[in-house]
Amino acid sequence: MSLTLTGIIKLVFGWLHIPEFLVQPTVMIVAAAIILGFILLVVLYLVYGLRKVMGWIQARIGPNRVGWEGLAQTIADALKLLTKEDIIPKNADKWPFIIAPIIVFVPAYMVYLVIPFGKGNGWVVQDLNIGILYVVAVLAIPTIGIITAGWSSNNKWSLLGAFRAAAQIISYDIPLVLAMVPAVMLAGTLSTQGIVNAQQGTWFGIFPRWFIVSQGVGFIIYLLAALAESNMTPFDIMEAESELVAGFNTEYSGMKFALFFLAEFASMFTVSAIAVTLFFGGWLPIHPSLSFIPPVIWFLGKAAVFIFVIMWIRSTLPRVRVDQLMSFGWKVLIPVALLNIAWTGLLVILA
Amino acid sequence: MPFDLHSINLFDMGKQFVFTLTLQKISFLAVAFMTFASAVAVVTMKNIFHSLLFLVLTFLGVAGIYLLLSADFLAAVQVLVYIGAITVLIMFALMLTSKLMAKRVSQTMEQWIVALPVTLGILVVLIRLVVLNPWGMKAAPAGPTTGIIGTSLMTKYLLPFELASIVLLVAVVGAILLAKEDKSDDPS
Numbered sequence: 034m035s036l037t038l039t040g041i042i043k044l045v046f047g048w049l050h051i052p053e054f055l056v057q058p059t060v061m062i063v064a065a066a067i068i069l070g071f072i073l074l075v076v077l078y079l080v081y082g083l084r085k086v087m088g089w090i091q092a093r094i095g096p097n098r099v100g101w102e103g104l105a106q107t108i109a110d111a112l113k114l115l116t117k118e119d120i121i122p123k124n125a126d127k128w129p130f131i132i133a134p135i136i137v138f139v140p141a142y143m144v145y146l147v148i149p150f151g152k153g154n155g156w157v158v159q160d161l162n163i164g165i166l167y168v169v170a171v172l173a174i175p176t177i178g179i180i181t182a183g184w185s186s187n188n189k190w191s192l193l194g195a196f197r198a199a200a201q202i203i204s205y206d207i208p209l210v211l212a213m214v215p216a217v218m219l220a221g222t223l224s225t226q227g228i229v230n231a232q233q234g235t236w237f238g239i240f241p242r243w244f245i246v247s248q249g250v251g252f253i254i255y256l257l258a259a260l261a262e263s264n265m266t267p268f269d270i271m272e273a274e275s276e277l278v279a280g281f282n283t284e285y286s287g288m289k290f291a292l293f294f295l296a297e298f299a300s301m302f303t304v305s306a307i308a309v310t311l312f313f314g315g316w317l318p319i320h321p322s323l324s325f326i327p328p329v330i331w332f333l334g335k336a337a338v339f340i341f342v343i344m345w346i347r348s349t350l351p352r353v354r355v356d357q358l359m360s361f362g363w364k365v366l367i368p369v370a371l372l373n374i375a376w377t378g379l380l381v382i383l384a
Numbered sequence: 385m386p387f388d389l390h391s392i393n394l395f396d397m398g399k400q401f402v403f404t405l406t407l408q409k410i411s412f413l414a415v416a417f418m419t420f421a422s423a424v425a426v427v428t429m430k431n432i433f434h435s436l437l438f439l440v441l442t443f444l445g446v447a448g449i450y451l452l453l454s455a456d457f458l459a460a461v462q463v464l465v466y467i468g469a470i471t472v473l474i475m476f477a478l479m480l481t482s483k484l485m486a487k488r489v490s491q492t493m494e495q496w497i498v499a500l501p502v503t504l505g506i507l508v509v510l511i512r513l514v515v516l517n518p519w520g521m522k523a524a525p526a527g528p529t530t531g532i533i534g535t536s537l538m539t540k541y542l543l544p545f546e547l548a549s550i551v552l553l554v555a556v557v558g559a560i561l562l563a564k565e566d567k568s569d570d571p572s
Contacts, residue, residue: 129437162528162530163456163457163460166461166464169460170460170463170468174467176468176472177467177475181437184433199472199475202468202472203473223530
């Protein structure tokens with residue numbers, strides 16, 4: 034993305050006689066704007082997609098009034114949210130209450146820095162050499178925002194939600210990272226593009242050499258832990274509408290609520306994109322003979338499949354109980370993830 | 385241009401310091417100011433939760449300084465461990481402590497007169513140490529550090545690494561022992 038972008042901006046700046054040293058900052062700002070636009074677009078249609086898929090699974094129609102087949106429904110909803118009154122409860126702790134949605138949204142946006150949308154440096158904003166570690170580190174920050182939101186609302190439901198968030202994220206951070214380790218071991222690099230490149234080629238000329246072949250268990254642990262980390266059903270105990278009103282965001286309205294919403298759906302895409310990168314060959318085609326389809330289409334297509342899987346899980350499974358969630362994380366996911374690392378180590382040594 | 389600690393001389397702000405402000409130095413000063421200011425806020429805030437939020441900013445600032453020294457792996461680990469795990473744990477403990485959240489606590493008490501000379505003494509020692517120590521370090525050129533850290537942990541620093549693991553293991557065993565219910569005393 035930025036490679037061609039640099040070229041275009043250099044050309045325009047040269048034509049307008051703008052000094053050379055401004056090119057790099059402009060490229061960064063434009064790239065950030067493109068990513069933000071992408072997130073807004075994706076979230077807009079993920080919300081619509083979720084409501085449609087959930088509707089079909091529950092034998093309903095879903096949104097179908099605004100625009101053709103309800104396609105403009107989310108736009109209408111977003112406009113409605115923007116015009117809502119912004120309420121800050123009288124007894125809330127004002128500044129933490131205001132910054133909490135920002136702490137939640139900004140990291141969800143920052144992760145897109147290393148997502149490899151396509152082949153080469155032109156399709157990733159910045160291919161950091163600590164790529165996957167960067168993802169894990171940045172995704173750890175929103176927890177602070179969720180707890181801050183729950184605490185500063187000065188509401189018992191919010192505080193209970195924050196409580197659950199702290200316990201859940203502490204427990205599920207560990208299996209999430211442990212599930213990512215085998216893919217890094219197999220690739221020998223933390224860079225997201227490097228991990229995708231390590232999955233090139235085929236077994237016996239038919240099966241793609243994706244890490245899912247030896248990492249089925251790792252993938253399942255990753256998916257479960259990532260669902261829990263990004264607060265999605267069946268692990269959304271910190272929001273739990275039927276128990277806690279709306280959990281940590283009970284008191285939020287208007288734009289602040291919209292930011293929480295945006296962050297949730299932005300991380301739905303992130304979870305799928307990282308799953309595709311680590312286990313399903315990123316932008317690589319399923320067979321080299323299909324490489325006439327552009328890599329970016331492959332990447333977005335695979336991500337769409339996992340987004341569908343997440344929506345499917347979301348609309349069919351009931352919410353887990355708090356104690357079940359904790360014991361499952363500590364007694365099942367972590368030991369299995371550790372065994373999986375040991376087995377991968379064996380594979381790497383033997384190969 | 386690699387970041388050079390020599391060119392920042394806190395006690396002699398000569399012309400070299402004034403005229404060679406590069407982007408890196410500006411970022412260092414910004415990050416250092418943020419770290420320092422939020423660290424001061426941590427110990428002066430009346431509300432303990434606000435202190436904690438400033439502690440997060442302090443940790444972020446330290447990560448920023450690691451980044452300026454081109455230790456990107458360390459910076460990411462700093463964010464992951466200190467912000468993602470330790471702060472969340474402290475928040476959890478805070479919420480478990482009843483009535484502490486709403487209270488305005490004072491961070492000073494009558495004994496501050498006794499504490500002052502002690503802390504000042506420690507400060508003097510630290511400042512002397514920082515000023516006298518020949519800081520031979522220059523930031524390595526930016527590059528992958530992950531492999532280097534892994535190799536040195538497994539070869540040169542193997543013993544400290546293993547010792548740290550044993551310390552952590554002991555802590556884990558101790559925590560489990562404390563948390564475990566004693567079944568033999570339970571009459572039911």
